[in-house]
Amino acid sequence: MKDISCKLLVIGAGPGGYVCAIRAGQLGIDTVIVEEKRPGGTCLNVGCIPSKAIIHAADEFHIATEASKGASPVGISLSTPAIDLKKTIGWKDNIVGRLTTGVSGLLKKAKVKSVEGRARFRDGKTVEVETSTGTQIIRAENIVIATGSQSVELPNLPFGGKVMSSTGALSLTELPEKIAVIGAGYIGLELGTAFAKLGAKVTIVEALDRILPVYDKELVRPVEKRIGDLGIELLLSAKAKGLSGTGALLVETGDGAEQKIEADAILVTVGRKPATENWGREELVLDMDGRFVRIDDQCRTSMRGIFAIGDVTGEPMLAHRAMAQGEMVAEIVAGHKRSWDKVAIAAVCFTDPEIVSVGLSPEQAKAAGREIKSAQFPFTANGRAMSMADETGFVRVVARADNHLVLGIQAVGRGVSELSAAFGLALEMGARLEDIADTIHAHPTQGEALQEAALRTLGHALHI
Amino acid sequence: MAEHTIKMPDVGEGVAEAELVEWHVKVGDPVREDMVLAAVMTDKATVEIPSPFEGEISWLGAEIGDVVAVGSPLIRIKTAGEGLKEESPKEVTPTPNPSPQGRGEPDSAPPKAEKASTDEAAAPVQSKAKTSAPPSPLWGGIKGGGSSLSSGAPRAEGEKPLASPAVRLRAKDAGIDLRQVAGSGPAGRISHEDLDAFLSAGRSTSAARGLARNTEVTEIKVVGLRRKIAEKMALAKRSIPHITYVEEIDVTALEELRAAMNAARKPDQPKLTMLPFLMRAMAKAIGEQPEINAIYDDEAGIIRQHGGIHIGIAAQTATGLVVPVARHVEARDIWDCGAEVNRLAEAAKSGTASRDELSGSTITITSLGAMGGIVTTPVINHPEVAIVGVNKMMMRPVWDGTQFIPRKMMNLSSSFDHRVIDGWDAARFIQRIKTLLEAPALIFVD
Numbered sequence: 001m002k003d004i005s006c007k008l009l010v011i012g013a014g015p016g017g018y019v020c021a022i023r024a025g026q027l028g029i030d031t032v033i034v035e036e037k038r039p040g041g042t043c044l045n046v047g048c049i050p051s052k053a054i055i056h057a058a059d060e061f062h063i064a065t066e067a068s069k070g071a072s073p074v075g076i077s078l079s080t081p082a083i084d085l086k087k088t089i090g091w092k093d094n095i096v097g098r099l100t101t102g103v104s105g106l107l108k109k110a111k112v113k114s115v116e117g118r119a120r121f122r123d124g125k126t127v128e129v130e131t132s133t134g135t136q137i138i139r140a141e142n143i144v145i146a147t148g149s150q151s152v153e154l155p156n157l158p159f160g161g162k163v164m165s166s167t168g169a170l171s172l173t174e175l176p177e178k179i180a181v182i183g184a185g186y187i188g189l190e191l192g193t194a195f196a197k198l199g200a201k202v203t204i205v206e207a208l209d210r211i212l213p214v215y216d217k218e219l220v221r222p223v224e225k226r227i228g229d230l231g232i233e234l235l236l237s238a239k240a241k242g243l244s245g246t247g248a249l250l251v252e253t254g255d256g257a258e259q260k261i262e263a264d265a266i267l268v269t270v271g272r273k274p275a276t277e278n279w280g281r282e283e284l285v286l287d288m289d290g291r292f293v294r295i296d297d298q299c300r301t302s303m304r305g306i307f308a309i310g311d312v313t314g315e316p317m318l319a320h321r322a323m324a325q326g327e328m329v330a331e332i333v334a335g336h337k338r339s340w341d342k343v344a345i346a347a348v349c350f351t352d353p354e355i356v357s358v359g360l361s362p363e364q365a366k367a368a369g370r371e372i373k374s375a376q377f378p379f380t381a382n383g384r385a386m387s388m389a390d391e392t393g394f395v396r397v398v399a400r401a402d403n404h405l406v407l408g409i410q411a412v413g414r415g416v417s418e419l420s421a422a423f424g425l426a427l428e429m430g431a432r433l434e435d436i437a438d439t440i441h442a443h444p445t446q447g448e449a450l451q452e453a454a455l456r457t458l459g460h461a462l463h464i
Numbered sequence: 465m466a467e468h469t470i471k472m473p474d475v476g477e478g479v480a481e482a483e484l485v486e487w488h489v490k491v492g493d494p495v496r497e498d499m500v501l502a503a504v505m506t507d508k509a510t511v512e513i514p515s516p517f518e519g520e521i522s523w524l525g526a527e528i529g530d531v532v533a534v535g536s537p538l539i540r541i542k543t544a545g546e547g548l549k550e551e552s553p554k555e556v557t558p559t560p561n562p563s564p565q566g567r568g569e570p571d572s573a574p575p576k577a578e579k580a581s582t583d584e585a586a587a588p589v590q591s592k593a594k595t596s597a598p599p600s601p602l603w604g605g606i607k608g609g610g611s612s613l614s615s616g617a618p619r620a621e622g623e624k625p626l627a628s629p630a631v632r633l634r635a636k637d638a639g640i641d642l643r644q645v646a647g648s649g650p651a652g653r654i655s656h657e658d659l660d661a662f663l664s665a666g667r668s669t670s671a672a673r674g675l676a677r678n679t680e681v682t683e684i685k686v687v688g689l690r691r692k693i694a695e696k697m698a699l700a701k702r703s704i705p706h707i708t709y710v711e712e713i714d715v716t717a718l719e720e721l722r723a724a725m726n727a728a729r730k731p732d733q734p735k736l737t738m739l740p741f742l743m744r745a746m747a748k749a750i751g752e753q754p755e756i757n758a759i760y761d762d763e764a765g766i767i768r769q770h771g772g773i774h775i776g777i778a779a780q781t782a783t784g785l786v787v788p789v790a791r792h793v794e795a796r797d798i799w800d801c802g803a804e805v806n807r808l809a810e811a812a813k814s815g816t817a818s819r820d821e822l823s824g825s826t827i828t829i830t831s832l833g834a835m836g837g838i839v840t841t842p843v844i845n846h847p848e849v850a851i852v853g854v855n856k857m858m859m860r861p862v863w864d865g866t867q868f869i870p871r872k873m874m875n876l877s878s879s880f881d882h883r884v885i886d887g888w889d890a891a892r893f894i895q896r897i898k899t900l901l902e903a904p905a906l907i908f909v910d
Contacts (some may be wrong), residue, residue, distance in 0.1 A: 336636075337639060339636070341632050400651075401650035405626065428628070429628045430626040430627060430651065432650050435650075
């Protein structure tokens with residue numbers, strides 16, 4: 001097979017890798033991207049997109065179920081609904097298929113050459129790819145490592161059979177009657193909630209004494225309450241020990257007692273680890289930063305001409321961080337002067353209700369030595385939230401006390417993930433409280449809660 | 465509450481007054497014991513004044529640049545406790561830092577200045593610039609606030625510049641570090657206009673923007689070392705009628721000798737420059753004309769001829785001209801001279817030269833070295849009577865009687881105090897040096 005030489009080689013076509021390649025192609029850089037599976041990475045194939053599709057289906061089904069019980073606040077009644085999970089999965093797969101095909105098309109449009117197979121470094125300038133037709137050697141001036149991350153496996157609960165990662169859970173065509181979820185991080189909670197809404201009996205086992213440890217307690221409280229309302233059993237300070245002889249999940253509870261949890265499916269969502277193996281890292285001399293590949297503010301690794309982006313480079317392991325890094329690296333390779341200067345990376349949790357956090361929480365700001373002002377505006381005082389029959393949650397603004405520069409904005413509530421755009425823009429533009437307070441926010445929308453939270457921080461909220 | 469007055473301390477060496485060069489505090493500042501309050505500069509040294517108390521500054525008695533008599537009240541500090549006290553300056557034990565330029569009289573010279581009475585609490589602040597009003601507590605309270613200490617930094621240290629993504633992108637493309645750009649917006653936000661202003665300010669000097677009138681006038685207060693230099697130069701030019709004599713020296717042979725000596729030098733010997741040879745030649749010439757190596761006290765009407773030859777070597781440093789002194793050149797061989805010059809130059813550059821090393825010269829060498837220039841009119845280092853200036857060495861055609869031949873030539877531009885050195889003697893001195901440098905073996909024979 002004829003060797004390929006190029007200016008830029010991207011390993012991994014996840015959100016970081018494909019964005020990097022598309023931008024590089026736009027900039028006229030001779031670019032090759034290597035991907036073992038379908039383009040789109042974890043995000044498009046087994047992560048963000050399919051999970052949100054399942055969550056949406058579960059929400060719809062749950063609303064219908066509530067209505068059939070006569071519990072609809074808006075007065076809808078219907079007979080017992082049913083869900084054909086095969087059809088749901090088919091619908092989800094169709095979405096994923098359209099998106100991955102779309103990415104392939106975008107890469108092609110940007111004149112990026114795609115090579116399918118597993119890439120492996122030979123040295124700092126050469127990569128070999130095992131393709132279906134043989135070994136392809138690619139030499140590149142610049143190489144971007146965008147290999148992503150994978151689900152962490154528990155040694156006493158290896159994946160297989162009823163023990164599955166989120167990937168497996170997103171392909172279930174039959175709803176298990178009882179599901180045990182290990183890990184109350186955002187993946188476990190999102191999927192656990194969805195399966196509970198679909199009708200499964202869900203038990204969540206968490207080793208820490210709280211759920212969603214990356215968010216502060218105020219933000220988490222509405223989610224905690226909702227979990228209880230949905231009948232999800234929450235075992236905190238409990239450790240999963242393995243499977244019993246009969247296939248039940250053995251759990252050591254906080255007081256040291258052993259508990260057996262009957263489950264037809266065991267979903268292990270205890271985190272994700274960077275994919276740093278099986279691509280020839282041992283052929284290179286890359287400095288590491290703990291488990292991650294160490295990068296500087298231009299995503300350069302310790303080796304000249306080798307960049308790394310996305311989950312393999314550290315927390316937060318979020319698709320939009322990887323995309324921004326990929327775009328930046330493409331521009332750096334094109335000779336532009338770029339460096340990482342983002343103020344904030346929004347983090348969204350698609351639980352019920354949703355949580356969004358941008359910038360610093362009040363505790364984080366105080367810990368950073370800031371004098372702050374902070375206030376929240378509850379959705380109970382927001383007309384649009386009322387009219388959607390869900391008033392849980394609030395929007396909270398954190399600002400510097402001296403010059404009112406906004407340091408962080410958080411919200412919890414139905415559909416607040418869409419507010420993340422406004423939150424992110426406010427932080428990135430360097431908004432002060434007055435900027436938000438003096439912007440007209442359309443009525444009636446949930447976004448008004450942002451303006452009111454800013455006003456309330458300034459001491460003159462209008463609707464509370 | 466008690467108020468303590470700190471007076472200008474007696475910084476020793478018979479100094480009667482000192483110039484205030486720096487305030488480290490302003491009125492209202494809390495101070496701890498031993499915190500540095502101010503720096504004063506005498507003819508010879510910069511001295512830091514530490515606080516003997518813990519308390520709050522209530523009054524500052526001088527402005528930067530003022531010359532304050534020893535014993536005058538300088539600072540008042542409010543402390544918790546009883547009574548109004550006057551702090552004797554004797555209890556302030558400042559550590560003297562050498563003044564970079566403070567060259568003074570040789571060790572044997574008697575102090576010129578009278579010692580001021582330290583008891584005279586109301587000794588006035590004497591402002592040579594005639595710009596300051598006489599001191600009073602009121603004046604000090606209002607004007608001594610040290611407003612010059614407030615910095616114009618656009619944002620606190622470590623604070624990230626605040627700018628929208630579009631501004632950041634433009635700055636990156638233009639290669640601008642936004643930390644250097646002042647933000648005019650709320651909370652110090654940097655706008656596109658701020659960036660425009662920064663760009664046009666940075667490039668206004670480039671030819672591309674055309675010629676423009678600049679009506680700016682920048683006022684720079686002449687204080688500290690610059691003032692010392694100014695006073696010294698004015699004194700020298702005012703009181704000394706200079707005669708400047710320029711002669712060219714053929715240094716071809718000297719350069720050959722120097723190269724040979726450097727090639728054969730031992731590891732512990734310094735690399736020789738032209739200076740050690742000139743120093744040795746001067747020492748030899750002074751042996752025959754001791755009147756050149758002298759200090760003229762014109763007020764007393766006495767010329768003090770020194771047996772010891774202490775050659776001051778003018779050196780440019782970051783803060784200005786300083787003159788470290790190589791002592792007893794008559795007792796140093798060529799290698800020793802070379803080593804001493806290197807050591808002094810290093811000490812002067814790094815600011816670690818001691819007061820002794822910066823004073824006591826009896827004659828001075830000034831060299832603009834590689835800068836070029838064929839002639840200078842050196843200003844005598846008052847109260848000396850002679851200064852030898854070295855000009856750039858270069859290859860010149862010299863007529864040897866039948867043809868032009870290339871020779872390494874160097875000019876010496878030297879000034880003498882014509883009141884005590886006649887032109888004839890000045891010329892004789894330089895001619896003797898010329899002879900020695902042109903046949904450098906003569907430097908080494910007695």
